[in-house]
Amino acid sequence: MHRFANPARFLKIANAVLPWAAGLSAVCFAAGLYLGLFASPPDYQQGDTVRIMYIHVPAAWMSMFTYSTMAVAAAAALVWKHPLAEVYAKAAAPLGAGFTALCLLTGSLWGAPMWGTWWVWDARLTSVLVLFFLYLGYMALVDAFDDPARGNKAGNILLLVGAVNVPIIKFSVEWWNTLHQPASVFRLGGPTIAASMLWPLLLMAAAFQSYFFAVVILRIRAGLAARRVQTLRLGQAN
């Protein structure tokens, strides 16, 4: 991008943060996995399948966190013309999609022993499935144009449209779920879950979060370098 969108300062900050984020993520993963797999007791009802929660819940949280930060970045790019916002959105999208896919996979794996089937049209799982399509749509749209700037602009608009629709989709899926399947299959204990389970969950959530920051910084650096390559190639052309 042109010198008026000088990312040099951002790169300095990012490179400073990167090792810390990576280190924190490694530590949290180690601690989380140890506590989650070894130290915490199996659930009296679900047995050991409850350990899947330590992956499923952080993944669900990260899929929603990533999409909302992308929507904010899209607003920043469209409204305040912040040049780096759309680089962030494009960098974060694959991560968000990965988290969503992971959430769906572990969701069905977690529920399968109880439900007896691999997929249940539970309200939350369905909303995450729709979110997954929103991610795929964004990624496909951003790369569908020859001019990357054009792709980013269209992607930003789609993110804002998506952000407006996410609550509507969530509400309509909940509404639809109550119409067709009165009792939801199982209710996670929420704040009442045992402390021994809460700690690994928080650690794994922190691990996912710091992992996200570390990798998104890498992807932003790659995005900026790719943009620079495109500018140079255009410069060569004439």
Added chain:
Amino acid sequence: MLRLILRDLRLVLRQGSDATAALMFFVLCVVLFPFGVGPEPNILTRIAPGVLLIAALLAALLSMERLFQGDFEDGSLELLLLSPLPAEGVAIAKVAAHWLVTGVPLLIVAPLLALLLRMPADQLGLLVGTLALATPLLSLIGAVGAALTLGARRSGVLLPLLVLPLYIPVLIFAAAGLDAGLSGLSPRPHLLLLGGMLCGALVLAPLAIAAALRAAHE
């Protein structure tokens, strides 16, 4: 704006391809279902609302890709964006033209097809009412996708992927309304929600379409 709508209508009448394509798709799609699912009346009645709505949704999507494409390729869209008519006005005119061309014929044909799917005759009024609320929504949301994918490489595949998640609430409320009608409950709450979404889309969709059209011409 009316001038643009009339022009589009005349354009479609002379070329005629898009309108009939969407209608033919709708009819064929619905007619095929009994062959797949079997002719038992109770099954057909049970799935009639969903089949009709999904067929309408896909028919709207089918004709959506060409919505701005023609004008974009021959330069008319650029001149429209430079005319005194605001971009939002162009968006609404295009959506209105699309709805009149594909939405309204669906409303006319739907009751006939509903009878094919053994839907009880007293539900046909509700069906037309629900479709009257749903089809403009399909045009509005679809037009956002069409504007976003202007100039994109393989927009044929891209457009459905973008728009289908946004269609889900429309499908849910419309189908729920029809189901309520079938089982004797009052469809009022579902249709009210559908109407609310229509009002929201009438205001917000043209903004998104206008932004996308401007982005396509930067």
Added chain:
Amino acid sequence: MTSPQLFTGQDLLCLRGGRLVFQDLDFQLAAGGCLTLVGPNGSGKSTLLRLMAGLLKPLRGTIAWGGVALGQDPEAHRARLHYVGHLDAVKASFTCREILAFWAGLRGAGGVDAALAAFAIDTIADVPGRFLSAGQRRRLSLARLAAAPAPLWLLDEPTVGLDRASVALLEGAIARHRAGGGRVVLSTHIDLATPGGEVLDLAAFAPVEDDQDGAEDAA
């Protein structure tokens, strides 16, 4: 149609696809004036015309009409300009008269027959678009200029596809427009008779390729 305000651009800097097209560009255009943009391909002639039309926003600098920046009142600016780009916006199934009537109608004007005559396409007024030659399509696109009055004409290589006689018609139309107080900005590769008009060579505003703190550093 004569408006005393100046059509000005200060310190314009434009970016296309991450590449700097031109920088520190200024221009001024008074009523009755004509600005001809020249310069090699890719020097930004079309980009500057699209900036003037308001399709594009400069990264830096402002374009103003009578002191009022375009961003303030885009609708008013669009009402006072005609833009002729590379594409002619001709629908295959509409006749010339219908096409012209549509575009003139959008601007609430009605001089369709006069415009058809001005560009010598009154003889084919009822021929559908699909049968028109490139030159005829281009003349139909130019006829929009005469059909509805607008002070500012922005013409992007208007003479492409025109034969000698048609170019003369265009020159006549421009002269009449300028005499009536209108102003024209056009880019062209052939010399077009625009008496008293100024020339803006875009090559003079090309970005400077200095490496250190230059145009594309540390992106």
Added chain:
Amino acid sequence: MDGFLSMGGYAAYVWSSYGAAAVVLVGLLVLSLTGLRRVERTLATLEAAKPRRKREPKAAPAPTATPAAETTP
């Protein structure tokens, strides 16, 4: 130890979940890293191949514009 591995009979579900997590997380990391390497390599070649154009003395020094956009993330 095998009690732990069998996960109370749900070994298949638990371990495939953690396996999937590993695949997704490590996969994204590796993809991002290789992507970054590839782009930075092409950038290096382009930078090297950039024609060494002398800086023409500019008549009016271009005003050193302060970066318009605040770039902290």
